[in-house]
Amino acid sequence: MSRTNSSVKKYRKKKKKRERSRMEILIAIAGKVVDCMVEPVKQWLCYSIHYNSNIESMKKQVEKLRDARDRVQHSVDAAIRNGEEIEGDVKNWLKEADGIIELVRKDSEGEEEEKRKCCNGTFLNLKLRHQLSQKAKKIVQDIDKALEIGKFDKVSYHPPQHGIVTTRCRDYVDSESRMSTVKRLMEALRDDNIHLIGVWGMAGVGKTTLVREVANQAKQENLFVEVPIVNVTETPDHKQIQIDIACVLGLQLDVESSVTGRAIRLRERLTKTKDKKMILVILDDICEYLDLEKIGIPSEGCKVLLTSRNRDVLVQAMSTEKDFGLEVLGEEEAWSLFEKMAGDCVNKDNMRSTATEVAKACAGLPLALVTVSKALKNKSLNEWKDALQLLRRPATRNLPRMQSPIYSSIELSYSHLESEEVKYFFLRCAQMHFSIYHQDLLKYCYGLGSFHGINTLEEARHRLDRLVGNLKDSCLLLDCPDHGSKEFHTHMHSVVRRVARLIASKDHNMITVREDDGLKERLDVDSLKSCKEFSISGGDFHELPNGVEYCPELRFLHVYGGDRPLQISDTFFEGMGKLQVLDFTEMQLPALPSSLGLLRNLQTLCLDQCVLGDIAIIGELKNLVILSLMNSNISQLPREIGLLTHLRLLDLSNCSKLEVIPPNVLSRLEALEELYMGNNFVQWEAEKLNNASLVELKHLSHLTTLEIDIRDASNLPKDFLFKKLERYVIFVGDVWDRSYKREVSKTLKLKLNESFQSEVGIKMLLKRTESLYLDELKGVKSAWKKYAMANFPAT
Structure with a gap:
């Protein structure tokens, strides 16, 4: 019995214990349930209670966001005006800021609408207050985050300026000569063993247009990752060249650093490229030696294409590995370019012949063809005829609009000649005919003392050869197509000659009168009094213009008579005491004027292709050093010549x-x-x-x-x-x-x-x-x- 009672007691004790455990669990669960129910209610009540403060805070923050957004947008607008690209995160931020501002606007409009619906606009129901308050607090948090992100140091960057366009230059024409040169240039660019290439030609011949076409084709063939094209100014500025190249490559250079420092950075950029492809650097219009290493352009690792008006600058000074000369256009090529620029107006029946003559007057020079054709496009026939006269005659000091760029570019080539000696030599060549006979140049220049430090004719001949070569390298003289031997003849492009004669007349008192020049009638005594060199030929004249005999400063006189008798008075030379060179060519001279014997300073006398009578008076010219009677009909040489x-x-x-x-x-x-x-x-x-x-x-x-x-x-x-x-x-x-x-x-x-x-x-x-x-x-x-x-x- 006792065991039974004991068991019952134990059982009851365990049962109570289990009941207590269940109760504790139920209480704990109930507590958890209460907690879960109270916190949302608490938060719900909190949003509702703090509705006004959350809404007010949102409005204040959105104003801050709007101000910040405006500041960034102002910076963006300024950058765009400067041609800069906007950073991607800035674009995204502006989009996000606009979204937040728009959301607040819509929520505010929705709140006002709900107020009108609820209790005549006095109160909102608790549910709506909770929703708006909760949303406002979330927006404030988003705005705070956006304001922190929107503190940009910079909003933009300078994009690479590729320096070339993928469309063809409008002034380029697919002529046979140009296509051939472009083809050979492209072959040189593809050659891994060639790094420095040159293109040379006279001013206005189209070097820039040609290399831009080459750059365009190189871009299309994907030969280079970048092709910066930089125009080198008349006085090269290493810093500016560095900046121009870097700008195209998207490289930021410290303009305050040294030339050497910038060169190191530029060199690194030019040699480190994607896909192992090179960069092609085009330096246009080099006038003198340019230290590429000093600029930061390496001798290997990139390719360099140079253009110049002077072949010697490229071949000798810059040591180009391959160079290409650019000639003027042939007649058919010239007309093709002229027609393209002038448009259909040149093919009208009443216009074609005049337009053809105008194009011929441009003498194949692309700059002249483009400038003149554009200036005359859709003009009247009378304007075309007037332009033709302007092109055929020497330019005046006040250049017409269509002539100004042509003359300026050639004058620039003249100004860059290496010395005053070669500049004068260039002007002297311009006074001569199409075919410039070197022997005549020797006779003139030696007689005028133009060659400094020269004594013998042999030395003068060497100097002449060097000066001719210098002008050829500068593309101001050309090989003469009408003569098989380049040793004795050269010629000057007609446009270049007109510019040279303008310079000679304006700056050196050298007057040249040719057929159709129209200058003979305009010569006056005052201009002749200051004249130092005077040439007249080609006109239908039987006596020299009035006033020629009154030229106290005259050093050089050349008269081409055209195989006709010319009246020259016996006193003609009395006022020409400084005359050093006298050339009467193709004239009928039964007797020479007695005043010829007064020319004590005369050094050179040329009576070539003349019909001569008594020339014994030449014996009085004791200081004469050059006498030329070439092709004359003289039958007996006077004893006085001795x-x-x-x-x-x-x-x-x-x-x-x-x-x-x-x-x-x-x-x-x-x-x-x-x-x-x-x-x-x-x-x-x-x-x-x-x-x-x-x-x-x-x-x-x-x-x-x-x-x-x-x-x-x-x-x-x-x-x-x-x-x-x-x-x-x-x-x-x-x-x-x-x-x-x-x-x-x-x-x-x-x-x-x-x-x-x-x-x-x-x-x-x-x-x-x-x-x-x-x-x-x-x-x-x-x-x-x-x-x-x-x-x-x-x-």
Whole structure:
């Protein structure tokens, strides 16, 4: 029994314990339930209670956001005006800010609407108050976050300026010559072994247009990742060139840092590119040497394309590995460009012929073709005709709009010539005809003393060759297409010549009157009084313009008479005491004016292609150093010529009627350096009885140039030695074609008969001969024949 009671007690005790545990669990659960129910109610009541403060806080914060948004937008607007790109996170922030502001606006409008519906707008129901208050607090939190994010240091960046366009330049025309050059340029750009390329040509020939077309094609072919094109100014600024290149590449350079510091950064950018593709840097219009390393352009790792008006700048100074010369357009190519720029108006029946003449007057120069065609587009026929007259005549000081850019670009090339000497030489070339004969230049410039530090004609000839080369490299002189030998002739582009004559007239008192110039009528005494050089030719005149004889400052006078008699008074030269060079070409001069003898300072006298009578007065010109009678009809050389003991050059070439040269005239010209007697005098005598003898030439110890025609080899003296000869054209024998033309230096044509005695002298010349012609060698020793055949096997 006791065990039973004990078990019951234990059971009841455990049961109570379990009931207590369940109660505790129920109480705990109930507490949790109460907690879960109270907190939402509490929060719900909190939103409702703080409704006004949450709404007010939202309104204040949204005003702050609106102000911040406006500040950022102002910065964005300024950046866009500066051509900058806006950062992506700035764009996103503005979009987000606009969204928040718009949300607040809509919520405010919704609140006002609900107020009107509830209790006449006095109260909102508790549910709506809770919703609006809760939303307002969330918006405030979003605004706080947006305000923190919107504190931008900068809102934009400078985008890379690619420097090229993918559309073709409007001024470019697909001409055969240009397409060929573009093709060869593209081949050079693809060549991994070529890094520095040059394009040169005269001002206005289209270098910039061409390289931009090349850049366009390179872009289309995806040859380079970037192609910055920078125009190099007249006075190169390394800092500005660096900044211009960096701007295109999107590289930020510290403008306050040193040139070297910027160069290091630029060099790194030019050599570090994506996909191992190079950058092509185009530097347009280089006028002088440019230190690429100093700028930051490496010799490897990128490619460089340079343009210049001066070939020497590219080839010599910049050491380009490949260079391309750009010529003016041919007639068909020029018309194609002109027609493209001028439009359909040039093809109207009443316009075509005039438009064609205007295009021809531009002489194939692209800048002139584009400028003139644009200026005349859709203009009347009378305006076209007036423009044609302007283009054909020398420009005035007040240039028309269509001429100004053409003249300015060429004048810039002139201003960059290396010295005053070469500048004057350029202007002197412009006073001459289309074909510029180098021998004439030598006669003029030596007589004027234009070559500084020069004494002999040989030195002057070297200087002339250098100056001609300089102007060719600057594209201001061109090889003459009408002559096979570039050694003796060049020419100047007609547009360049017009600019040069304008400069010469304006700045150097050099007046040139040509046919259709219209200047002869406008010449006045005042302009002639200050005139230093005067040239007149081509017009139908029978006397010189009034006032020419009153030129106290005149140093140079050239009159091209056109094979007509010209009235010149005996006193004509009395007022020209400073005259140094006088050239009367293709004139009929029965007698020279007596006042010619007064020209004590005259250094050069040219009477080429003239019909001459008595010229004995020339003997009074004691200081004369150059006398040229080339192609004149003179039959007897006056004995008075022997008085010209300072004479250094005597040109009698092609004076086919010359039969008499008195004995002992040539031998007295001991200062003579150059003697030209090709295709003229052949009446050489052995004993100096009635005519000159070849023996007299032995006295000309300074002779460096000789052109002579010896019909009879027996007249050659035994000691016919000319050790100083640098150039010679010697014909011996009676079988040679006597039609006169300038031969290459050191030409010898021989037909030697049995009485030939000057073997030693001829052999000495033979050792230096460049061009040898042989007909017969009768009586010549076999050893000498073997020597000739061995050294000239093709003769």
